[in-house]
Amino acid sequence: MKRSFHGVFSLVLILAAVVTALIYIFGVSMAWGLVYVGAIVLANPMALYAYCAKCACREFDCSHIFPGKLAGLLPPRAQGPYTGVDYLGTALSLIVLLGVPQFWIWRNKAVFIAYWIPILLGLVEIRFWVCRDCRNENCPMNGSRSGPAEPVRKV
Numbered sequence: 014m015k016r017s018f019h020g021v022f023s024l025v026l027i028l029a030a031v032v033t034a035l036i037y038i039f040g041v042s043m044a045w046g047l048v049y050v051g052a053i054v055l056a057n058p059m060a061l062y063a064y065c066a067k068c069a070c071r072e073f074d075c076s077h078i079f080p081g082k083l084a085g086l087l088p089p090r091a092q093g094p095y096t097g098v099d100y101l102g103t104a105l106s107l108i109v110l111l112g113v114p115q116f117w118i119w120r121n122k123a124v125f126i127a128y129w130i131p132i133l134l135g136l137v138e139i140r141f142w143v144c145r146d147c148r149n150e151n152c153p154m155n156g157s158r159s160g161p162a163e164p165v166r167k168v
Contacts, residue, residue, distance in 0.1 A: 017076050017078055019076065019138050019139075019142035019143050020075070020076030020077040020078060020139075020143045021077065021078055021079070022135075022138055023077070023134075023135040023136075023138035023139045023142075023143060024077055024079065024080075024135070025135075026131040026132070026134050026135035026138065027131065027132060027135040029131045030127075030128045030129070030130075030131040030132045030135070031053065031110065031114075033124065033127050033128050033131075034049070034114035034117070034118055034124075034128050035049055035050065035053075035114075037114075037117060037118055037121065037124045038114060038117050038118075041117055045117070049113060049114065052109045052110070052113055053109075053110065055109070056105075056106040056107075056109040056110050057106065057110075058083075058087065059102050059103075059105065059106040060102070060103050060106035060107065060110075061080055061083055061084045061087060062084070062087050062088075062090070062102065063098075063099045063100075063101075063102025063103045063106065064095070064099060064102070064103045065080045065081060065083070065084035066084040066087050066088075066089070066090040067090045067091070067092055067093070067095060067099060067151070068081070068084070068092070068149045068151075068152065069092045069148070069149055069150075069151070070147065070148050070149045071084045071085060072085055074148055076143045076147065077143070092151070093151060094151050095151055095152070095153075111132065114128065139154075140154065
């Protein structure tokens with residue numbers, strides 16, 4: 014299958030988990046649900062800027078498609094090796110997106126499982142199908158390390 018299918022499918026799985034957590038949190042507390050929505054709104058652009066905006070593939074060969082397009086709307090960044098600050102920004106956004114809901118969902122086993130199964134499946138999709146053929150040589154998850162640093166432009 015094409016990498017773009019796996020890229021989009023992995024995002025759908027992760028989105029399903031985040032929506033599951035969001036619905037549960039809103040059921041517990043409207044205020045905390047709104048806090049998590051705000052966290053999502055802040056964390057996603059942070060990850061896009063810290064990681065995706067620096068990817069050489071973001072415009073023409075992004076398997077996830079949507080993050081590449083969204084990263085193009087952010088201030089441009091020089092492509093090259095990722096720095097500690099890039100990794101920190103990415104890690105903080107992931108901690109917010111994936112970690113914050115744990116405070117609520119761990120109390121309900123069914124919701125906890127319904128949250129983590131799509132997250133784990135999405136991560137497997139990313140690691141074994143999306144990253145395997147990625148052309149971003151600067152990404153530590155790149156499976157091939159043999160593609161060019163600049164993507165081939167699609168005609």
